[in-house]
Amino acid sequence: MLDVARIREDFPILSRKVHGDVPLVYLDSAATSQKPLSVIEAESNFYLNANAAIHRGAHALAEIATEHYESSRAAIAHFIGARPNEVVFVKNATEALNLIAYGFSNATAKFRNGSQLLAGEERFVLKPGDEIVLTEMEHHANLVPWQEVVLKTGAVLKFIPTTDDGRLVVDNLADIITERTKVVSVVHQSNLLGTLNPVQLIGAQAKAVGAWFILDACQSVPHMSVDVTTLGADFVAFSGHKMCGPTGIGVLWGSSEALDALPVFLTGGSMIETVYFDHSTYAKAPAKFEAGTPMSAQIVGLAAAVKYLSDLGMDAIAEHEHRLTAAALSALQQIDGVRIVGPTEALNRGSAISFVVDSLHPHDVGHVLDSRGVAVRVGHHCAWPTCRRMNVPATTRASFYLYNDESEIEHLVSGILAAQKFFGVA
Amino acid sequence: MSLESMYQEIILEHYKSPQGKGLREPFAVEVHHVNPTCGDEITLRVHTAADGTIDLSYDGQGCSISQASASVMFELVQGKSVDDGFALEAEFLELMQSKGEKSGDEDVLGDAVAFAGVSKFPARVKCALLGWMAMKDAVSQNIGVGNGR
Numbered sequence: 062m063l064d065v066a067r068i069r070e071d072f073p074i075l076s077r078k079v080h081g082d083v084p085l086v087y088l089d090s091a092a093t094s095q096k097p098l099s100v101i102e103a104e105s106n107f108y109l110n111a112n113a114a115i116h117r118g119a120h121a122l123a124e125i126a127t128e129h130y131e132s133s134r135a136a137i138a139h140f141i142g143a144r145p146n147e148v149v150f151v152k153n154a155t156e157a158l159n160l161i162a163y164g165f166s167n168a169t170a171k172f173r174n175g176s177q178l179l180a181g182e183e184r185f186v187l188k189p190g191d192e193i194v195l196t197e198m199e200h201h202a203n204l205v206p207w208q209e210v211v212l213k214t215g216a217v218l219k220f221i222p223t224t225d226d227g228r229l230v231v232d233n234l235a236d237i238i239t240e241r242t243k244v245v246s247v248v249h250q251s252n253l254l255g256t257l258n259p260v261q262l263i264g265a266q267a268k269a270v271g272a273w274f275i276l277d278a279c280q281s282v283p284h285m286s287v288d289v290t291t292l293g294a295d296f297v298a299f300s301g302h303k304m305c306g307p308t309g310i311g312v313l314w315g316s317s318e319a320l321d322a323l324p325v326f327l328t329g330g331s332m333i334e335t336v337y338f339d340h341s342t343y344a345k346a347p348a349k350f351e352a353g354t355p356m357s358a359q360i361v362g363l364a365a366a367v368k369y370l371s372d373l374g375m376d377a378i379a380e381h382e383h384r385l386t387a388a389a390l391s392a393l394q395q396i397d398g399v400r401i402v403g404p405t406e407a408l409n410r411g412s413a414i415s416f417v418v419d420s421l422h423p424h425d426v427g428h429v430l431d432s433r434g435v436a437v438r439v440g441h442h443c444a445w446p447t448c449r450r451m452n453v454p455a456t457t458r459a460s461f462y463l464y465n466d467e468s469e470i471e472h473l474v475s476g477i478l479a480a481q482k483f484f485g486v487a
Numbered sequence: 488m489s490l491e492s493m494y495q496e497i498i499l500e501h502y503k504s505p506q507g508k509g510l511r512e513p514f515a516v517e518v519h520h521v522n523p524t525c526g527d528e529i530t531l532r533v534h535t536a537a538d539g540t541i542d543l544s545y546d547g548q549g550c551s552i553s554q555a556s557a558s559v560m561f562e563l564v565q566g567k568s569v570d571d572g573f574a575l576e577a578e579f580l581e582l583m584q585s586k587g588e589k590s591g592d593e594d595v596l597g598d599a600v601a602f603a604g605v606s607k608f609p610a611r612v613k614c615a616l617l618g619w620m621a622m623k624d625a626v627s628q629n630i631g632v633g634n635g636r
Contacts, residue, residue: 422549422550422551423525423550424525424527424549424550424551424552424553424611424614425550425551425552428490428493428608428611429490432489432490439525440524440525440526441525441526445526448526454526454528454548454549455525455526483490483494484499484551
């Protein structure tokens with residue numbers, strides 16, 4: 062059991078008031094989580110005591126900064142069951158997914174140009190008619206980059222369908238993921254619907270046909286114990302800011318084999334082995350994907366975040382959220398006119414809960430909630446096609462994390478009732 | 488924060504009973520505008536009649552602010568000259584960008600002054616402007632002065 066009252070002391074922002082003197086009820090952690098003092102202090106301490114450019118310079122401070130940087134990489138790798146050299150630092154999951162997608166377009170462009178491919182790069186060449194399989198519940202970050210790949214390579218997109226209650230249809234995967242499939246990229250846990258997807262099953266089919274298997278784990282890694290080596294994936298992407306870490310830092314995990322083969326994305330300083338006027342050779346992963354001066358302070362902050370989460374225990378966090386999710390689903394469904402968009406039971410489901418209120422637009426629901434201090438997200442949640450698939454223009458989404466408690470569900474419910482009353486639809 | 492400070496009664500009335508809603512023919516230009524952060528949408532048609540006045544029709548879905556504002560815009564702009572329509576749009580835009588500092592001239596803006604409170608909420612200003620921006624875009628295209636967006 063998490064001691065939520067104790068945990069909340071680590072997050073001073075949760076005690077602030079909004080709109081003058083209204084207590085804050087923060088139910089928007091699926092968008093971005095709040096940060097504990099230990100993370101803020103780690104970032105601050107780096108600037109106060111350790112700041113220097115890493116991996117260069119022969120002075121003491123540069124070595125101290127580099128030590129902070131690489132020990133942070135090791136800690137973050139350990140958190141996801143990985144080896145340090147399999148962890149690539151990026152800006153966020155969006156950049157991680159773009160990095161992979163560009164690997165395919167770049168390999169294909171080099172191939173068509175007759176350029177020399179590096180070892181393994183041929184595995185990323187796409188031909189017209191090759192298939193990229195996604196799901197009907199992807200965040201735009203795992204959809205739009207692949208639409209760009211299609212425009213550049215002639216590959217085509219296919220989608221694993223979603224049921225009306227927000228689960229993936231996986232009983233005919235072999236019909237969707239076939240010999241023509243070269244890439245399967247799916248969301249581990251939907252940010253809109255909350256669904257936790259059976260990724261091992263999908264990954265097994267991807268492997269059976271020799272396709273690359275990529276996971277958007279933005280909404281799973283912050284909320285449950287994730288060992289990237291057990292998911293059957295070649296690549297896993299997630300963001301630091303959703304898991305108590307700073308903004309501006311995310312992770313691309315790849316197996317050593319996959320990272321070695323993947324073509325470079327951003328190029329320039331720090332990612333090279335040798336440079337001549339007419340060509341260059343590249344460093345080994347992860348350095349070959351980390352061009353330019355990195356976000357050192359944010360990386361140190363993310364390492365503090367994974368320590369904070371580990372000290373509480375990811376299983377305890379998951380259990381806490383599961384209990385809140387079940388309670389919130391039950392309370393919301395007892396309100397006349399409220400409908401959950403996504404699975405209505407807490408089984409295989411995360412704590413992001415989307416819903417619609419009859420005759421009320423989500424923006425108006427969100428505004429009434431905000432007037433009472435309840436912070437939720439409204440809109441299409443960067444999953445606009447998924448909203449269309451679920452036949453809703455937009456939703457209101459409440460999402461819970463380790464610092465939320467049952468009393469906040471009551472605030473959410475009373476706020477929805479107040480919105481219905483205010484607009485005269487109850 | 489008082490909800491009534493933003494959701495004036497007049498806004499709720501327009502939301503529940505939107506004026507002029509529903510697409511009509513004939514039309515010279517049709518535009519589709521969206522608010523990409525929240526998915527509010529409006530489709531708006533326009534043609535300028537022989538006497539140079541604006542004839543509008545529209546349909547859309549979205550929050551109370553976006554739908555009520557489109558309704559008020561219709562009431563104000565329908566049948567006006569292009570110059571008067573654009574002047575109204577400029578006046579309303581100024582009110583929406585006032586961050587709560589202006590109350591609007593009721594003689595000019597009529598029911599639209601009810602949206603003055605919305606200007607204090609940056610996330611909702613786009614909602615209030617959706618219909619107006621669509622109108623400006625469509626009329627501009629119709630009279631051939633390029634894209635008004």
